[in-house]
Amino acid sequence: MPFPAYHVLFYMLLLCVGQADAAELRVAVASNFFLPMQQIVSAYEQQSENTIKLSIGSSGKHYAQLQNGAPFDMFFSADSNKVYLLEQQELIIPGTRFTxxxxxxxxVSxxxxxxxxxxxxxxxxRAGRIAIANPMLAPYGRAAQQTLQQAGLWEQLQxxxxxxxxxxxxxxxxxxRxxxxxxxxxxxxxMPELSFAYVWLIPDSMHEPIIQxxxxxxxxxxxxxxxxFVSGESGRAVITSYGYHLP
Amino acid sequence: MMLTDFNAILLTLKLALVSTLVLLVLGTPLAWWLARSHWRYRFLVDAAVALPLVLPPTVLGFYLLLAFGSGGLVGLPTLAFTFTGLVIGSVIYSLPFVVQPLRDAFVAVGTPPLEAAATLGATPLQAFFSVVLPMARPGFLTATVLGFAHTMGEFGVVLMIGGNIPGETRVASIAIYERVEGLDYAAAHELALLLLALSFGLLALVYGLNRRARVVSG
Structure with missing residues (x-):
């Protein structure tokens, strides 16, 4: 049975109407910020018609994808360098960069x-392996390296x-394990499913600030x-609850 | 090219070589059994051997990481972050690429040549080495090259269990990934191109040899 053309038109119109009402935002987010971001997004979606779609990944990968036209509306990087580079290449909306x-x-152990x-x-x-993020790629890896260097342990623990x-x-x-x-x-x-038996928060003076x-x-x-919303009151409350400092 | 990147290529070749040798030793009896067995549940073994074809390498890597880690609970040192750990991962990861061509080659040999050998007084082991092996040579060639090449291209498993240790677990695919992630696209290109040329050269060589082998045996 042929499908009448005006049906198709009708559904296409419906789709357009739907888009006008509630927009969808695609957001690339650094893996270290994924948990707070999920919480911020669900708070945001409760007070808004809009939906946020999150893509978790390392910022280096997101950066490479963005250079090649990845369809993200926003990018939450784990550092400031990559967004700076994107700014230099005029790939961002001017004046929208924020910490x-x-x-x-x-x-931890x-x-x-x-x-x-x-x-x-x-x-x-204590003996045993020590896991860090890659200092060449990840800001948390660089901070780990700086911390161990400042403690004079970097060479020894290599x-x-x-x-x-x-x-x-x-x-x-x-x-x-x-x-x-x-x-x-x-x-x-x-993270509720992780129970570390040993946790020591590294003092901020041990490394350069990790500015995200x-x-x-x-x-x-x-x-x-x-x-x-993210830099507003509810966003900031979530961010501090995950142990971050605020700008 | 930087020395560390060159070492990553060497390590990749070493991993592929060791893994392929282990696979040939373990895979040959397994493939033989799969080709000859009439066990009614043999299909389950076939399915298990084929699993790495369909599973994302990250699944394999994730379970290996958990398995290696749980050894620590009983006081064993973990195999994660070691070359041995990578060999174990690669052997599982490339298993179907070695076992399936061997199994098919053994099936193609069939029963009559074995019966003829037995009639002439050969023991099963003698028959295997002097009749089956020469007849299944193209299968061995295919199994070797696929196992080697597939291990060279391994990435997801190593990423999960490797820990990126130079000379131990930092293979070429990881080094390329690190260069790309570190925005050093020029070094990534160099390494990637070298790996591409190596892989193509290797495949071309073996398929060329295989063609000649077929011509000779045909």
Whole structure:
């Protein structure tokens, strides 16, 4: 049976109407910020008709994709360098770059290490692999390197380091008990399914600040609205609850 | 090209070589059994061997990571982040690429040549080495090259269990990935091109040899 053309037209019109009512925003988000972002998004969607679609990934991958025309409206990077580079290439909406969070690093273990000394000292007192994110790729990896360098342990611990491609993989290595220690993003400490027996928050003075910035790539009222929401009161409350500092 | 990248290529070749040798040793009896067995549940083994073809490598890598880690609970050192761990991962990952061509080659040999060998007084082992092996040579060639090439292209499993340790687990595919992620596209190109040329050269060589083998045996 032939399908009347006006039916098709009718449905296409319906689709257009639907889009006008509630827009959809595609957001690329760094893996360390995925948990707070999910919470921010569900809070946002409760007070808005719009829907947010999240793509989790390492910021380096998102950056490469964005250079090649990936269809994201916003990008929440794990650092400030990649959004700066995108800005230089005029791939972002001018004036939309903003700092949404300042990351914190934590030393964690699945074993209770408290009896082995204090702070970074446990790393030399106890054997076993130490997982970090890749210092060349991930800001949390660079911060981990700076921390160990400042403590004068970098050279000494080199043979025991295992490198995850990003912050969340370093966490996997510890959570699956393949690495004894991990220097990971403090935001992961809030994951209910993870129970570390040892946690030490690295003082901010041990590394350069992990400045996490976001940008709008394709301008729309929704993108502006969501950016305001993230840096607004409810967004900030979620962000601090995950252990980040605010700008 | 940087020395670390060159070392990553060497490590890839070493991993592919060791894994292929292990696969040939383990895969030959398995393929033989699959080709000859009349067990009614043999299809389950066939399905298990084919699993790595359809599973995302990350599934394999994830379970290996959990398996290696759980060894720590009973006091075993983890095999994650070691070359041995990568060999175990690669052997599972490339299993169907070695076992299936061997199985098909053994099936193609059939029963009559074995019966003829037995009639002439050959033991089953003698028959295997002097009758089956020469007849199944193209199958072995295909199995070797596919196992080797597939291991060279391995990425997801290594990413999950490797830990990116130079000289131990930092293979070429990981090095390329790291270069791309680190926005060093020029170095990524160099490595990728070298890997591409190596893989093509290897495949061309073996298919060329295989063609000649077929001409000779035909």
């Amino acid at each position: 949404y969070a300042i990351g914190r690093l934590a030393l 699945m074993e209770p290490e408290n009896d082995a000394g204090a702070e970074l000292g446990v790393l030399t007192q 043979p025991r380091l295992v490198v995850g491609e990003n912050a969340s993989q370093a966490l996997q290595f510890v959570a699956s 393949n690495a004894r220690f991990g220097l990971v993003a403090a935001s992961y400490l809030s 910035q976001a940008v709008i790539l394709r301008d729309s009222p929704v993108a502006r609205d969501f950016a305001r």
